[in-house]
Amino acid sequence: MALLEIKGLNTGYGDLRILRDISMEVNEGEIVALLGSNGAGKSTLMRTIVGLQRTWSGEVGMGGKSITNASSGTIVKSGISIVPEGRRLFAGMTVAENLEMGAYCNRKDIKHRIDKIFQDFPRLYERRNHLAGDLSGGEQQMCAVGRALMNEPRVLLIDEFSLGLAPTVVDALTEVVYEINRRGVSILIVEQDVQMVLEISSRAYVMEVGAITLSGDSKELLGNSKIKEAYLGLE
Numbered sequence: 001m002a003l004l005e006i007k008g009l010n011t012g013y014g015d016l017r018i019l020r021d022i023s024m025e026v027n028e029g030e031i032v033a034l035l036g037s038n039g040a041g042k043s044t045l046m047r048t049i050v051g052l053q054r055t056w057s058g059e060v061g062m063g064g065k066s067i068t069n070a071s072s073g074t075i076v077k078s079g080i081s082i083v084p085e086g087r088r089l090f091a092g093m094t095v096a097e098n099l100e101m102g103a104y105c106n107r108k109d110i111k112h113r114i115d116k117i118f119q120d121f122p123r124l125y126e127r128r129n130h131l132a133g134d135l136s137g138g139e140q141q142m143c144a145v146g147r148a149l150m151n152e153p154r155v156l157l158i159d160e161f162s163l164g165l166a167p168t169v170v171d172a173l174t175e176v177v178y179e180i181n182r183r184g185v186s187i188l189i190v191e192q193d194v195q196m197v198l199e200i201s202s203r204a205y206v207m208e209v210g211a212i213t214l215s216g217d218s219k220e221l222l223g224n225s226k227i228k229e230a231y232l233g234l235e
C-alpha cells in the first residue's frame with residue numbers, strides 16, 4: 001500500500017481548473033520527483049496535498065486514511081510536511097524561532113526536537129541566534145528543511161529544492177536529502193534541474209498543463225527521448 005496516495009485529484013483557482021485528474025503515489029522509503037515546466041501546476045499539487053488549497057474532487061490519502069480537505073493540523077499530524085517554494089522563512093525571526101514555528105501544530109517536547117535538528121544540522125546550531133533573513137541561500141534552505149522536520153514527517157514535500165543556490169551548495173543539500181531519506185522519511189521533490197533530480201530519485205512523474213503525462217523509473221526516464229528533448233536540452 002502507498003504511504004501517500006492521490007487519486008483523480010482536481011482543483012483550481014476561482015473557476016479556473018488547474019489540476020486535471022492527478023493520480024500518483026509515494027511509497028514508504030521512496031524519493032519521488034515531480035517534473036514539469038513553469039506553471040504546470042506542481043506547487044498547486046503540493047499546496048493541495050498539505051491543505052493550503054482546496055480539493056474540488058478526488059482523494060488524498062495518507063497511511064491508508066483520507067486527508068482530503070482536512071485541516072492543515074490534521075494533515076501535519078498524519079505525517080506530511082512541506083518545504084515550500086521560496087522557503088517562506090520568517091526573515092525577522094532567528095533560526096531557532098523559525099524552527100519553533102515549524103512545530104505550531106504540536107508543541108510537545110519542542111525543545112527536544114529543536115535540539116535534535118541542531119544535532120543533525122550543526123550549521124543551523126552555529127547560526128541559531130541569527131535572523132533567518134541574514135542567512136545565505138543554502139542556510140535558508142537548510143533552515144526551511146529543519147523547520148519542516150520539526151513535525152517529524154513520514155513524507156517530506158520539497159518544492160523547488162535548488163532554486164537560486166550555487167552548485168556546491170546544492171550538492172551539500174542533496175546529501176542532506178539522502179540522509180533524511182535514509183532515516184526513513186519518504187520524499188516528494190520538485191526540482192528544475194531534471195538531470196540531478198532524476199539521479200537522486202527512484203521514480204518520477206512529469207506534469208504538463210495540470211495533468212500527469214509521463215511517469216516511471218527515474219533511471220529509465222533519464223534515457224527517455226521526450227525527457228531528453230523537453231527537459232535536458234538534448235536530442
Ligand SMILES: Nc1ncnc2c1ncn2[C@@H]1O[C@H](COP(=O)(O)OP(=O)(O)OP(=O)(O)O)[C@@H](O)[C@H]1O
Binds near residue numbers: 018045
Ligand atoms: N493563487 C493563484 N491564483 C490564480 N492562479 C494561480 C494561483 N497560483 C497559481 N496560479 C496559476 O496556476 C497555474 C499553476 O501554477 P503553479 O504555481 O502550481 O505551477 P508550478 O508548476 O509550480 O510552476 P513553477 O515551476 O513556476 O513554480 C499557473 O497557471 C499559475 O499562473
Ligand SMILES: [Mg+2]
Binds near residue numbers: 042043085
Ligand atoms: Mg511552483
